[in-house]
Amino acid sequence: MSGRWDEGGSGRPTGSFDFDNDETMVMRALPQTIEPPHMSRAEARKQREAQSKRAKRGKKVGVLALLVLVIAVLGVGAYGATWYMNRTQAAADYAGPGGAPVVIQILPGETASEIGATLAEKDVVASSAAFYNAAVSNSAEIQKVQPGFYQVPVQSSAADALDTLVAPESRVGLVVVAAGRQLHDSSDAQTGALKKGIYNLIEEASCVGSASAQTCVTADELNTAGASSDLAALGVPSWAMSSVQGVPDKDRQLEGLIAASSWDFDPTGTPTEILRTLVQGSAEKYESTGILTAGSGVGLSPYQLLVAASLVEREALPDDMSKVARVIVNRLAVDQPLQFDSTVNYSLDTTEVATTDDDRARVTPWNTYAMPGLPATPIASPSIEALQAVESPALGDWLYFVTINMQGETLFTHSYDEHLANIVLAQESGILDSGR
Structure with missing residues (x-):
């Protein structure tokens, strides 16, 4: 047997013992504090006590840190649960049916939450969360909602409010201005059909309220407002201001300034x-x-471009717009009267393609048979295509054009004799027959 004994005389084995026979015993020593040779037993004891205190403090700090972490996790979990429940669980909602309608506006790019907040502010729904839940439950329907103005009954259920927003009849304040539309009504001499003016279309779009208590801004009220001398209040742009101020008929001063x-x-x-x-x-x-x-390229001011564009709109089909624009520019350049029937028709209540000798003889600020230059105002709301045609007209020396059949075929020429021959073709087709 071999081994080592504590030289300090303690008589305790400090290593391992191996027996040379078949039996082998291995005994591991218990952990002990090794005291430096220079340290007394009392000092060693104090050191052990200090180490024990540090260890206990370390355990306390560790437990405290763990407790803080647990509380934080629980707090985040509680917040998440609350947010989720607010979004997906039952929220304050009206049972319906709703009451009197109110007008709300939905802006471009608004989310379901933002729409819900607007509805809640107007008391359409009891809470924005209720509307959000309804939108989540019917994602296909909320995607149909477009920016604009709607009338929705107050104190509706969130589901009913969503259904109302996608119903076409709920949309208010939407007016569609077609190219060539005028401010005031006119009728067709051939068919007697009424062509509603822009003021009348606005009136129809402005009606709000229940069927028994509906209110509208009338065409007469719009006409009166449109004739105001306070052009800035009407939004007239600076580039049109001086021309509009000089319009002889104030009822027509906004003509063309409401775009198609x-x-x-x-x-x-x-x-x-x-x-x-x-x-x-x-x-x-x-x-x-x-x-x-x-306009610098064709010698016209911005407002004159708009006036010329309205003539192009009323005289030409899309494929011929740039050519008609060139005829206008060429005639103005040589101070030749435009002589457009559309300008004669503008001041008539009943209109048609053909005009009479008496119509053409009437002197008005718009009749280009009776005066040189452009009319006093646009004669309709031009399309952007018509405006672009005047801004960049086709190249050509044409001074005359006439539509020769019901299909809209139009012939252009620089020669007056050729133009007279083309008019005969138009007469033969019946396009110039008068209904009066």
């Missing part, structure tokens, strides 16, 4: 506020084409 497009307006606004919305939006639309600078 779909427009949203607040139907609860005043007539002046409604017109300002449409005129300002139209000015931005026109300016996007380059109207402020394009």
